[in-house]
Amino acid sequence: MKSSIKISAVLLMLLAISFGVRAQSTTSTPSSSSSSSSNGIIYSVGVESGISSGKFNSAYRWNIGGSLEADIPVASQFYFNVNAGYLNFNNKNNIDGTGFSGKNISLLPATAGLKYFPVSIFYIQANAGAAFILDKRDLNYNKTAAFLYTPGVGVKFSVGGDSYIDAGVKYEGTTKYTSNVDNSKINFFELRVAYGFGIK
Numbered sequence: 001m002k003s004s005i006k007i008s009a010v011l012l013m014l015l016a017i018s019f020g021v022r023a024q025s026t027t028s029t030p031s032s033s034s035s036s037s038s039n040g041i042i043y044s045v046g047v048e049s050g051i052s053s054g055k056f057n058s059a060y061r062w063n064i065g066g067s068l069e070a071d072i073p074v075a076s077q078f079y080f081n082v083n084a085g086y087l088n089f090n091n092k093n094n095i096d097g098t099g100f101s102g103k104n105i106s107l108l109p110a111t112a113g114l115k116y117f118p119v120s121i122f123y124i125q126a127n128a129g130a131a132f133i134l135d136k137r138d139l140n141y142n143k144t145a146a147f148l149y150t151p152g153v154g155v156k157f158s159v160g161g162d163s164y165i166d167a168g169v170k171y172e173g174t175t176k177y178t179s180n181v182d183n184s185k186i187n188f189f190e191l192r193v194a195y196g197f198g199i200k
Contacts, residue, residue, distance in 0.1 A: 042070070045067075047065075048064070050172075052187065052188045053171075059092055064087070067109075070082045081113050083112075084110040103135060105139065106133070109129065113126050113128060125151065125153065126151050130145045130146070141177035141178050141184055143176075156196065162198035163197050168192050
């Protein structure tokens with residue numbers, strides 16, 4: 001119950017921020033990613049998959065999931081970005097030859113940050129937020145949520161009208177889900193491929 005309240009609170013906060021930024025934003029967008037929609041906001045639905053890194057890789061190889069995203073223009077070449085999604089991490093069997101197999105991890109990441117287009121269709125992105133774990137008891141973690149940071153790069157290009165393809169690579173890392181246990185951090189590299197669209 002507490003987890004669902006925390007998740008709802010973060011999602012509501014991100015929505016409130018996005019509407020606040022939208023109200024204060026201009027319609028100017030990067031020249032390579034300009035939209036003919038009245039508000040300039042670009043929404044996207046994407047598939048994400050990645051590979052684990054660091055100590056987390058000893059028990060989990062890869063993940064797959066999806067996310068919803070909104071890019072809100074705030075200045076020339078800058079977008080305020082909001083992202084929320086779901087990821088499932090697949091455990092390894094016979095971890096380090098111990099005969100032990102971990103349990104899959106279900107994660108709900110929610111972040112906000114900035115996308116900057118220095119040239120043409122290429123962007124640099126930096127987001128931060130929270131990652132909510134749905135398997136806290138099964139994994140013996142003592143926290144439901146951890147701080148999440150996610151820098152990345154990508155390309156976004158028009159495929160006609162208000163439609164876009166957004167493809168990016170990012171690194172995602174959390175703080176510990178259990179104090180003083182380094183293995184309770186979740187770290188991974190992620191590829192996101194999404195279809196974006198503007199709404200008039």
